Amino acid sequence: MTTVVSTAALIREQLWRSRLAAGLTQEEYGKRAHYSPSMVSAVELGQTAPNEAYLIRADEVLDTGGLLVSLRELGRRDGEPVWFRPWLEVERVATQLRCFGATMIPGLLQTADYARAVFRLDLGLTADRVEELVAARLERQTILDREHPPQLTAVIDEAALQRFAEGCAEVLAEQLRHLVACARRPHIRVHVLPQGVGLHAGLFGPFILGRTADGSWLGFLDNQTGGTAVDDIFEVATLLGRWESLRSDALPRQQSIDLLEEIVKPWI
Template identity: 80%
Template sequence: MSEQVSTAELIRAQLRRSRATAGLTQEEFGRRVHYSPSTVSAVELGQVVPNHAYLKRADDVFDSGGLFVALRELGRRDGEPVWFRPWLEAERTATQLRCFGATMVPGLLQTADYARAGFRLDLSYTAERIEELVAARLVRQEILDREHAPQLTAVIEETALRRFAEGCAEVMAGQLRHLVECARRPHVNVHVLPATVGLHAGLFGPFILGCSAEGDWVGFLDTQTGGTVVDDIDGVATLLGRWETLRSEALPRQQSIDLLEEIVRPWI
């Protein structure tokens, strides 16, 4: 059994054990943490991944000293590939994020179904591993829901938004609807790079940039076999330059939202 699986199972088992020790039914516990009995059951069966709020309330109910929140953080780190973990800390503490999606919607803006479909393209992943990766991705996205969320600006190639082939149309439609919802949030900007642009700086590949509270930038490059953190001055300067070029060639915010709605309209 992998370390990632044991961490997730430990959380579920400890939740069940703590509830039973406290003499609470799922309904009674649900009332205390402000979740339905069906959600409590789904969490304990491993059908739903508990979020930070759920586990924080469980810690309060059981007076467990932050145990469940701490376990969740361990699970989050375990769920992501080893090569991605150095970037996660930079992303978690960033005040600004800028990402370019060449062939896919950036991970921070993906739905669970879209992420799952992407992970399934790697035939080396088991079904269990795919669900671990999807859960880790959803946890990663929670930085956009916190009180002081980073300002996220994304540029996405139009071709990445028109992959409505047989078998994935429903997934794409759900992803585009989610993208529109995200784009309407005050701290999220989504810009579409029109297919008519032709050759552009983003053809070198997708990337993401994060800026710390101190004003320091760091980048991350996606590759076929993993990824690379870019923190040297020249490398960061190159990515910032390419970002500015891509952003200037992309559509403005409202025009991008209009285009997204136009693309998804036939599939609603």
């Protein structure tokens, strides 16, 4: 049987092998590449996804001829499901992103372990395919680490933050701590829609909105079997209206952070 290796795993292995071939320890490599040893270790262990800047620098320091950046581009194209790829292009050029998470944390803010747990719910996915999807999700998030990242605002239903249960409590606790860290970044806003709101516009389902450089808005709708990009002016207007309703019902930024910290406190 042929073993399928995810692109992310291939990049990690190539980074490790190239560093060893250069005769460098993680600390020595970190000094040359201007990254901390802990960052180098996290990347090689798969705990942190290397962004484009990291791989460009690695190609330079390790003299790999652009191989690592090329592998990243290959993984970017192949990792995500076909139906999601058009929306990825929207995200990459968007100046603003707005997303509503009804039942789970939005993908742009997920940790690797949380994403892995979500993908494993699909029993039709092999372990290798799950890892491919996790790697693609982390790669997708690198738009938030660019020099000029999009302004991301997320509204998340409180119910999605309370899914602590045996076997997944640590994963969710880590995810909530990650949300707090994200919410404190200058270009990211996280707002919690409290359960006390009752019926709200988000009950129609999760969605994402992206604004491009020319000022136009596009949308994306999630469903059980995939997703649909929305560019019809009237449908986009409907989503924008629902977004405004959800945003007005959600807690302010600092109150949302306080609530996140309160929810996760028993699990620290």
